Amino acid sequence: MKTFYRILLFVGQFVTLGLAAAFLISLMSPRLVERVRQRFGAAPVATSAPATTPSVAQSAPDHGNSIAINPEKNAVTVSYAPAVARAAPAVVSIYANKIVSTGPQVLRPANPVLQRMFPGIIIGPPLKRREQSLGSGVIVGHDGYVLTNNHVIQGAEQIQVVLYDGSSIGARVIGTDADTDLAVLKIDAPNLPSIAIADKTPLNVGDVVLAIGNPFGLGRTVTMGIVSALGRQLNLSTYEDFIQTDAAINQGNSGGALVNAYGELVGINSDVFSPSGGNIGIGFAIPVSTAKAVLDQIVAHGRVIRGWLGAEYADVHALQNPGANHGVAVVGIYDKGPAAEAGLRPGDVLFTLDGKPIVSLLELRNHEASLAPGTKVELTGERNGQPFSLAAILQERPQRQTGS
Numbered sequence: 001m002k003t004f005y006r007i008l009l010f011v012g013q014f015v016t017l018g019l020a021a022a023f024l025i026s027l028m029s030p031r032l033v034e035r036v037r038q039r040f041g042a043a044p045v046a047t048s049a050p051a052t053t054p055s056v057a058q059s060a061p062d063h064g065n066s067i068a069i070n071p072e073k074n075a076v077t078v079s080y081a082p083a084v085a086r087a088a089p090a091v092v093s094i095y096a097n098k099i100v101s102t103g104p105q106v107l108r109p110a111n112p113v114l115q116r117m118f119p120g121i122i123i124g125p126p127l128k129r130r131e132q133s134l135g136s137g138v139i140v141g142h143d144g145y146v147l148t149n150n151h152v153i154q155g156a157e158q159i160q161v162v163l164y165d166g167s168s169i170g171a172r173v174i175g176t177d178a179d180t181d182l183a184v185l186k187i188d189a190p191n192l193p194s195i196a197i198a199d200k201t202p203l204n205v206g207d208v209v210l211a212i213g214n215p216f217g218l219g220r221t222v223t224m225g226i227v228s229a230l231g232r233q234l235n236l237s238t239y240e241d242f243i244q245t246d247a248a249i250n251q252g253n254s255g256g257a258l259v260n261a262y263g264e265l266v267g268i269n270s271d272v273f274s275p276s277g278g279n280i281g282i283g284f285a286i287p288v289s290t291a292k293a294v295l296d297q298i299v300a301h302g303r304v305i306r307g308w309l310g311a312e313y314a315d316v317h318a319l320q321n322p323g324a325n326h327g328v329a330v331v332g333i334y335d336k337g338p339a340a341e342a343g344l345r346p347g348d349v350l351f352t353l354d355g356k357p358i359v360s361l362l363e364l365r366n367h368e369a370s371l372a373p374g375t376k377v378e379l380t381g382e383r384n385g386q387p388f389s390l391a392a393i394l395q396e397r398p399q400r401q402t403g404s
Helices: 002-028 030-039 081-090 112-117 288-301 338-342 361-370
Strands: 056-059 066-070 075-079 091-107 121-139 145-149 158-162 168-177 182-186 208-213 221-232 242-245 257-260 264-272 283-287 311-315 328-333 349-353 376-383 386-393
Touching: 081 091, 081 208, 081 257, 091 145, 121 208, 121 264, 145 264, 145 288, 168 288, 182 288, 208 242, 208 264, 242 264, 264 288, 283 288, 311 361, 328 338, 338 386, 349 361
Parallel strands: none
Antiparallel strands: 056 066, 066 075, 091 121, 091 158, 121 145, 145 182, 158 168, 168 182, 208 221, 208 257, 221 242, 242 283, 257 264, 264 283, 311 328, 328 349, 349 376, 376 386
């Protein structure tokens, strides 16, 4: 019996040793194992070795942003190169030159004590120097119209636009709108590219966006981020509905394009929030809907025509009236304006305009501006706790004057 167990133990040890040897051989020389299997008529074993085929590129329907699948890394890489290729040719660099005065030439004594007694003698006319403003712009039509920020070209005597191919061409101002900080330029050149406008694609917080412009004069630069917020108000201009983004926007990006992942224009880069002067991931762009409306009016009329009630507004809480919890407060009335003629007074609270509830200051301003001058509107509200209703005839909003 002992002899039987010894034989069984020997066989088991032999089989184990053989399996271990076969395992080591399969790891060290898998081709040898495959040849042995084929010699004895066994079917080859399929392996999971990575394929050697190149990466596959798939395109999103109708837009063309590339999705590259890398089999070796078993990962999906999203590229926005097609979006950049679609939008970047329509983004231009703008150099606006103007002559600024530094004040008259004054002869001052070198002694500080004498300087207090004799401030100086004017010995010549004011000195002048050339100042250059750097910015970006977007070609929005094959006919050569360019959208940019008003503050980029404000007061400029000469404007040069550098195109995608590096060529430089002079531009003329068609019109400006200080109330939205937008301006429309015109360049004359053949075969101009034009950017696609995302007027049918809604923008949402979290969407990927690309900022294209000429920061610090470095040349065309693309940065990426997401939409951080919508409807931001910074009190920088009269009509504000900013897109906030963390895509890097720096000096020179003003007037450039903010595009979505398909290369469609969603905004005009305008401003940054930066206590230190550098980019901290808080940038702002004017929505393309606002920019398109301003463009159409300037091209048609040379200016933006808006309805105007002749009143200044504030949040209802500015009245410090516990009973006022909705509507918009009237805080100022312009003499001989529609509001003054209709009988509105500072301190009034407005509830409706033409039967539509007034839910915010921004909504009231935009609704008022969207109406044509000469339109008769009905207003309801409250004065000293008593309801009132009156009619006013809108005038054209006076053009906002800006310094040169």
